[in-house]
Amino acid sequence: xxxxxxxxxxxxxxxxxxxxxxxxxxxxxxxxxxxxxxxxxxxxxxxxxxxxxxxxxxxxxxxxxxxxxxxxxxxxxxxxxxxxxxxxxxxxxxxxxxxxxxxxxxxxxxxxxxxxxxxxxxxxxxxxxxxxxxxxxxxxxxxxxxxxxxxxxxxxxxxxxxxxxxxxxxxxxxxxxxxxxxxxxxxxxxxxxxxxxxxxxxxxxxxxxxxxxxxxxxxxxxxxxxxxxxxxxxxxxxxxxxxxxxxxxxxxxxxxxxxxxxxxxxxxxxxxxxxxxxxxxxxxxxxxxxxxxx
Amino acid sequence: xxxxxxxxxxxxxxxxxxxxxxxxxxxxxxxxxxxxxxxxxxxxxxxxxxxxxxxxxxxxxxxxxxxxxxxxxxxxxxxxxxxxxxxxxxxxxxxxxxxxxxxxxxxxxxxxxxxxxxxxxxxxxxxxxxxxxxxxxxxxxxxxxxxxxxxxxxxxxxxxxxxxxxxxxxxxxxxxxxxxxxxxxxxxxxxxxxxxxxxxxxxxxxxxxxxxxxxxxxxxxxxxxxxxxxxxxxxxxxxxxxxxxxxxxxxxxxxxxxxxxxxxxxxxxxxxxxxxxxxxxxxxxxxxxxxxxxxxxxxxxxxxxxxxxxxxxxxxxxxxxxxxxxxxxxxxxxxxxxxxxxxxxxxxxxxxxxxxxxx
Ligand SMILES: [Cu+2]
Numbered sequence: 001x002x003x004x005x006x007x008x009x010x011x012x013x014x015x016x017x018x019x020x021x022x023x024x025x026x027x028x029x030x031x032x033x034x035x036x037x038x039x040x041x042x043x044x045x046x047x048x049x050x051x052x053x054x055x056x057x058x059x060x061x062x063x064x065x066x067x068x069x070x071x072x073x074x075x076x077x078x079x080x081x082x083x084x085x086x087x088x089x090x091x092x093x094x095x096x097x098x099x100x101x102x103x104x105x106x107x108x109x110x111x112x113x114x115x116x117x118x119x120x121x122x123x124x125x126x127x128x129x130x131x132x133x134x135x136x137x138x139x140x141x142x143x144x145x146x147x148x149x150x151x152x153x154x155x156x157x158x159x160x161x162x163x164x165x166x167x168x169x170x171x172x173x174x175x176x177x178x179x180x181x182x183x184x185x186x187x188x189x190x191x192x193x194x195x196x197x198x199x200x201x202x203x204x205x206x207x208x209x210x211x212x213x214x215x216x217x218x219x220x221x222x223x224x225x226x227x228x229x230x231x232x233x234x235x236x237x238x239x240x241x242x243x244x245x246x247x248x249x250x251x252x253x254x255x256x257x258x259x260x261x262x263x264x265x266x267x268x269x270x271x272x273x274x275x276x277x278x279x280x281x282x283x284x285x286x287x288x289x290x291x292x293x294x
Numbered sequence: 295x296x297x298x299x300x301x302x303x304x305x306x307x308x309x310x311x312x313x314x315x316x317x318x319x320x321x322x323x324x325x326x327x328x329x330x331x332x333x334x335x336x337x338x339x340x341x342x343x344x345x346x347x348x349x350x351x352x353x354x355x356x357x358x359x360x361x362x363x364x365x366x367x368x369x370x371x372x373x374x375x376x377x378x379x380x381x382x383x384x385x386x387x388x389x390x391x392x393x394x395x396x397x398x399x400x401x402x403x404x405x406x407x408x409x410x411x412x413x414x415x416x417x418x419x420x421x422x423x424x425x426x427x428x429x430x431x432x433x434x435x436x437x438x439x440x441x442x443x444x445x446x447x448x449x450x451x452x453x454x455x456x457x458x459x460x461x462x463x464x465x466x467x468x469x470x471x472x473x474x475x476x477x478x479x480x481x482x483x484x485x486x487x488x489x490x491x492x493x494x495x496x497x498x499x500x501x502x503x504x505x506x507x508x509x510x511x512x513x514x515x516x517x518x519x520x521x522x523x524x525x526x527x528x529x530x531x532x533x534x535x536x537x538x539x540x541x542x543x544x545x546x547x548x549x550x551x552x553x554x555x556x557x558x559x560x561x562x563x564x565x566x567x568x569x570x571x572x573x574x575x576x577x578x579x580x581x582x583x584x585x586x587x588x589x590x591x592x593x594x595x596x597x598x599x600x601x602x603x604x605x606x607x608x609x610x611x612x613x614x615x616x617x618x619x620x621x622x623x624x625x626x627x628x629x630x631x632x633x634x635x636x637x638x639x640x641x642x643x644x645x646x647x648x649x650x651x652x653x
Contacts, residue, residue, distance in 0.1 A: 129444070192519065200505070200515040203474065205377050205387045206419045253423050253436045257466035267518055270467035271420070278421035278440045278465075285443055287419055 072109060072165075074099040074294075075222035082177040082189065083262050085269040090262050095177040100170060101291035103149075103213040103224050104232060105161060107140040110150035113161050114138065120157055127154045129284035133209070147212035149230045149289035155281040158233045162292035169235035170293035172276070176269075179226045181219035188220075190263065198268035201228025206287060227268075230289035231275055252277040336454045339364045339405045346370070347408075349398035352532045353544060355494040355555060356401040359483050364405035371398060371410065373441070373463075373476075375418045380502055380528060381535035381627065383511040388475035388533070389422070389463070395533030396498035396559065397461070397478030404456040404485050409448060410435065416444035421465055426451075427598070428459035428480045436464035456484035458581035458600040460557050469561050473503055473516055475533060477559035479600060484583050491604060492550035497538070497630065499567070499595070499617060500559035501526035508626060524562040529622040531615060531630040538615065538630030546607045548636020553604045557581075560597025566618040567601065568592040569632065571611065578602035592618050609643045610636035 076099050081092040114121045114137065121137040122130055132152050134140045140150075153161075155169070162168050170178070182188030189195075201216060210230045218224040226232070251257055252274040258264045279288075344366045348356050374393045380386040391397025402408055414422050421442050425434035429451045441447045462468075463476035479496060503521040504514035508528060520526065531538050538544060546552050558565045568591065576585040577593050581600035587593075595601045607613075615630035616623035623629050638644075 196505075196518055199470075199518055202419070203387060203470070203516060205513070206375065206417065208417070252466040253433060253440050253464055255464065255468045257468070265518070265522070267467045267470060271470070274466040275421055278442050280442075283442060286416065287443070 072105075073102045075102050077174070077178050077221050077223075080177060080186070082173070082180050082187070084173070084176060085261055085263070085266060085273050087262050093173055093177075095173050098170070098174055098293050100174070100178055100221075100223055100293045101167075102218075102222060104230055104289045104291045105150050105158075106147050106213055107150045108146035110153070110161065111138065111140055113164060117160065117164060120160055125154075125157065127157075127282050127284060130154065130157070132284065133286065145209070147214075149210050149213060149225075151210060151230055151286050151289045152284040153233075153288075153290065154284055155233050155235075158290040159235065161290075165292060167292035167294040169233055169290060172234045172236050174293055175226075175232065175234045176272075178219075178221055178223055181221045181223070183217055184220060186220045189266070189269075192265075195266065195268050198227050199271075202268060202271050204228070210287060210289070230287050231272075231285070233288065233290040234276070338407070338452045338454070341366050341405075341407045344368065347400060347402065349392065349400060350496070351392070351394045351398065352396055353495045353497060353538060353542075355399050355481075355496050358487050358490070358494075359401065359403045360487075361403055362485075364403065364407065366407045366409060367402050369400055369402075369408055369410045371400075371412050371424070373412065373414045373418060373422045375415075375420070377513060378475075379534050380504070380514065380530075381509065384504070384506075384509070385513045386474075386502060386504065387513065387515075389418075389420070389471060390475050391424070391461070391463075391478050395475035395477075396496075396500070396557065397476070399478065399496045399555070400461070400480040401483065402453050402480070403483050404453055406453050406482075407450060408453055409450045410439070411446055411448050412439050412441050413446040414441040414443050418443040420471075422463050422471065422476065423447075423465050424449075424461055425464035426459060426461040426480055428453055428455065428457070428461070428482050430454050433464065434461075440465065453482040456482045456583045458482075458555055458557070458578070458602055460559065460598050460600055462559065462598070469521055470516060472559060472561040473501070473521055475500075477557070479555055479557045481555060488553070488602075491553045493544075493546050493552045494555065495544050495552070496555050496557075497531050497544075497615065498533075498557040498559055499529065499531055499565045499628065500533070501561060501563055502528035502530065504528065521561070526563070526626065529563065529617060529626040529628040531628060535627040535629075540631075543612075543631035543633045546632060546634050548607060548610050548634055548639075551604065551606050552632070553602060555600065555602055556595060557600040558595040558597055562597060563617075563619070563622075564597060565595040566592050567595050567603070568616050568618040569603075569605070570614040570616060571609075572605050572607075572613050572632075574603040574605050576602075576604040607632075607634040607636075609639055610634045611638075611643075 077097065079095065079097040081094045083092050122134055123137050129152055159169055180187055180189030182191060182194045213225055216225045216228045219226065341364045346368045350356050371391050373391060375389045377385045378388040388395050412424055421440055423436045423439040423441060425436040427434060429435050431451060435449050435451060438449045439447045459480050461478050461480050463471035465471050479498060503517045504527045505517040506514045556567055574590040575588060577587045577590045578584065579586045579601060581602060593601050593603060611634055613632040617628040
């Protein structure tokens with residue numbers, strides 16, 4: 001297991017360090033995790049963090065003119081608004097209509113992608129842990145794994161996958177808005193029973209590998225597995241989550257995280273925001289996948 | 295030390311300005327005008343050598359420190375998420391420091407430079423960090439230890455203040471991380487150590503907020519509403535019902551002196567810690583370094599706090615640890631046992647056989 005500070009410096013970190021707990025800014029203690037990563041040759045540029053006007057990541061160059069239309073189903077999410085965990089004045093944030101993949105991207109789908117885009121094969125990408133569970137560049141393992149979500153992919157790879165389909169990663173706002181839907185209603189985010197259900201999904205014991213897609217629930221937007229299958233990449237990380245908050249960057253590392261929250265009872269949101277706060281773009285976690293939007 | 299400082303100290307009468315290089319650590323007691331409070335100025339003493347801390351699982355405690363100087367102590371703490379027994383037939387997906395609830399007991403010496411390696415195991419779901427109450431600095435370490443599964447962070451602090459301290463995870467939402475088992479104790483021994491005793495044990499009280507009622511079988515998830523309402527289904531010592539009962543009871547021999555390091559993780563309740571049939575000869579209230587009270591029946595231990603209790607086991611038999619908020623002991627699991635082996639001392643304790651009462 002590698003230390004965070006020893007991970008290969010590969011991607012430009014576009015996210016600013018989050019100020020943790022009260023007190024002076026994040027000056028790293030001796031050998032703390034607040035290691036500085038430097039720019040190096042990146043296979044794909046990392047999208048600028050932006051919440052309002054997301055810019056699709058520049059695609060990794062597709063193979064000779066092949067731009068396959070996605071066979072993967074999407075659901076249309078109508079325009080609406082949601083209340084972020086941190087929002088100055090408790091103002092709801094408007095979200096324009098968008099489309100989102102119904103399911104997280106599977107291993108079989110990702111295999112198709114790396115077939116067409118050799119530069120994203122495991123042996124070509126110098127990110128620690130990238131597709132570490134695969135048997136080879138073009139072999140994700142057992143056929144029964146085909147419908148499991150692909151995981152252990154850094155954000156740039158997820159962005160490249162989406163770009164190759166003419167899509168992009170969802171923004172935090174889009175993801176949170178979409179994820180606030182329950183089975184029967186589009187705005188269940190403040191429903192105590194819905195929150196309890198999410199808490200149970202998030203904190204249940206993790207299997208060695210995520211279950212196949214479709215194994216949790218489909219929400220009122222027609223989106224499945226947003227909760228409790230894998231965590232999912234969004235194109236903007238924590239500081240953008242907090243852009244709504246007048247106080248700026250928030251601390252997910254102590255009880256102070258309740259300060260300024262629009263609803264301190266929204267524990268599932270705290271778990272999600274804390275997870276994203278701890279993410280770095282080169283994370284290749286076995287329980288972190290993605291889906292695309294456009 | 296300036297002349298002015300001496301004059302001020304003399305004038306206020308309450309202060310002793312002592313830049314005594316006790317073991318290398320300079321203590322300077324300054325008077326605060328009007329308060330009479332003495333607040334030492336602590337500067338880290340030179341650190342010599344490196345050692346890796348031997349950590350123990352509850353109810354055991356690492357041996358006393360015999361070093362007479364400060365050193366660099368490497369503490370390796372692994373965060374492990376796994377289902378564990380909470381009661382017979384009841385499991386809970388515990389989030390742990392070191393694979394046990396409570397987590398590993400850490401023992402260092404005042405002045406030590408602690409290099410803490412927090413490793414979040416790759417199979418885990420959540421980021422975690424650590425806030426040690428023994429730390430001087432923002433967040434108690436939480437600020438610099440947020441760690442993703444599969445990663446490790448390293449953080450260094452100097453143990454300026456001796457005492458018995460709680461540590462816990464402080465990742466949002468903090469109550470869930472504590473309610474799921476992420477806590478333990480760290481003892482910072484004062485220079486010269488604590489008085490010698492024959493036995494030392496590690497006991498920590500905490501609550502569990504399960505969706506199912508007390509005793510309901512199966513893997514039980516955390517129940518948010520019960521947590522907010524402070525209505526736990528379980529109040530236990532050392533992470534599970536029966537963790538200190540039966541073959542797991544604490545043991546001592548007649549005549550031995552016993553010291554318990556008792557923590558209370560909460561997350562909500564204050565403990566009225568009591569040992570049925572014993573009287574605490576010494577209590578280091580709230581985990582401080584002074585035996586501040588003697589002859590105590592029940593000592594209060596705040597959530598996120600600790601206490602050190604000492605007694606001599608004079609009489610053999612079974613002694614029950616309880617939270618004397620007694621429904622917690624009787625109905626929610628706050629029971630433990632200390633078994634003292636030896637010969638009954640009739641001068642101390644003697645029962646008479648029953649005889650029919652006169653009509
Ligand atoms: Cu934690």
